[in-house]
Amino acid sequence: MLSKRFQKSNTIVALLVGFLLSSFPIFAKEEGVKLEWKPIPDAGGYQVEIKDSRGKITREKTNTTQVQIELPPGAYEHRIGVLNKYGRVSVFSAWIPFEVILSQKPEVVAAEKNKFLTKDMPETFEIKGKHFTEATKVILKDSKGNEIPVKSVDIKNSETMVVTIDKKKSPEGAVSLRLENPRNKSTDRENYFLVADTEDELAALDSKTSYSGSGSSGPSIFDLGAAARSAVLPGWGQYYQKKSTFRTAIFPSLIIVAGGYAAAKGNSYLNATHELDAARQSNIMYNSAFLQSGDPALFSLALYNYTQISPKYSHAVGEYNQLGVALGVLGFFYLINVLDAGFFPGPKQVKIEGTNTPVTVSPLLRNARESDRAATFASGNSYLLQQRMELGVEFTW
Structure with missing residues (x-):
């Protein structure tokens, strides 16, 4: 009996080692990290243990052959334990190292030299950028859309890679570059380098690509994104463009001051109109009382009140004009804020x-x-x- 159990345990261990003995990168995404393995015969379930670089162990039981777990980027180890019918671990696999890498969109900077004669085309060239990993895929295509064979890709670090191509199939024309990271993160760079047989052909190709690059795909005169931000919140577009602190803060400051002044003038105009309405109502009341009673004192009071209507009307008109100027100043500052973000880009x-x-x-x-x-x-x-x-x-x- 013991011999059969021992043989069965050895069989399970051998299966676990055969299925799990590897070191591999796993790419993190929004829903977490997924670990998956092949099923073990007669297993009553599995216990997954994950150990981080500090030695902290996370355990999770499952009846399936995969788990989904949230892990930040870093180096880890894991092992799979097989559960018996009592829900206890009968055997564990060895600790298997793996690495969680955050898959990001790769970035590419312009090549230091991007023009070559066919006879001088190097077999190996360096690509500079960001977010390069061992899983980054490099695709080169010539001007006809034919893919150029890549012999090897050597990742020096996250910002440098060395690509080796087959010179027997040297590219021609404008060569495009595409870098792909897992989780559909990719970057395209048209006309990454130019290849021609003669200097004249190379110059013509350079002129052609420069002309095509200056079309609709080139940088826009008006930065719509920054202008929209400043339209929603003054100064936001300037902050988005990484302009100076002064240019970022000056527009919201001016608009706040102009807005406060416009609000004060608006309140003064309302008070002036209320005073004018009150004087008109009083004049109607005094005239009605005088006509009913014939009291000369009421006539004098009505006449005096009437003489006050004209200056109150002039005061209300003056406050209205000042309110218009204040609103104009406010609108001017707001418009300048949007135009500054739209037409004057930051560094x-x-x-x-x-x-x-x-x-x-x-x-x-x-x-x-x-x-x-x-x-x-x-x-x-x-x-x-x-x-x-x-x-x-x-x-x-």
């Missing part, structure tokens, strides 16, 4: 050929230097210093 990083460091390009609006300002003479041997603004672009390394 952007660009790659300049021949350099390894990205350059930050920022729009610039400033006063002209003292030496560049023109002096205009006026009467009385005095002169006026003309104010002039400079609009340009600032490059920062």
Whole structure:
């Protein structure tokens, strides 16, 4: 009896080792991490134990051959225990290491050199970007849509990979690059590099791709996303564009001040109209009382009240005009806030050929230097210093 049980346990252990002895990456997604294994004959269920890098063990029992569990990215080990009919573990597999990796959309920066003659086309080239993993798939296609064979992909780190292609099947024309991470995370880069037989063909290809790239797929003149944000909440678009703290805070500050002023003027206008209505009602009441009683005192009171209606009306009109100006100022600041977000983008990083460091390009609006300002003479041997603004672009390394 003991011999049969021992043989059965050995069989289960052998099956567990055969089914689970491997180290593999698992890609985390929104619904968690899924562990799956092949069924063990005569198993009454399974107990899954997962150990993190600190040694903490999480246990879960299941009657199926898979579990879904929430795990943050990191290194783990797991083992599967087979339950007997009493719900107790009869045997465990060995601890099997695995790694949970968060699958993110890969990013690609421009190649340092992207123009090659066919005879100079390198067999190995480096791709720079972000979120590269061992599971990242590299797809290269030529201008005809034919896939270029990739011999190997060496992931140096999450930001660098080295790709080796077959030079016997050298690409031609504009070569596109596609990087795919698990969970349908992918990035496409058209015209990643250009290949031609002669310098003239390469120049023509470069001109053609540059022209096509300047069409509708190029950067828009108006940043609709940032403008929409600033339309909803002033300053939000500027914050989204990573503009300076001053440009982010100035518009909501101006709008709050202008809004407060408009609210005060609106309240003053309402008070003025109430006073005007009260004077008109009093005039009607005094005139009616005088006509009924014929009392001269009531006539004098009605006449005095009538003389107050005109200035109260003028005061109400003045408050109405001031309210209109306040609302106009408020609308002007709001419109400038939206236009600033839409037409004047924040700093952007660009790659300049021949350099390894990205350059930050920022729009610039400033006063002209003292030496560049023109002096205009006026009467009385005095002169006026003309104010002039400079609009340009600032490059920062």
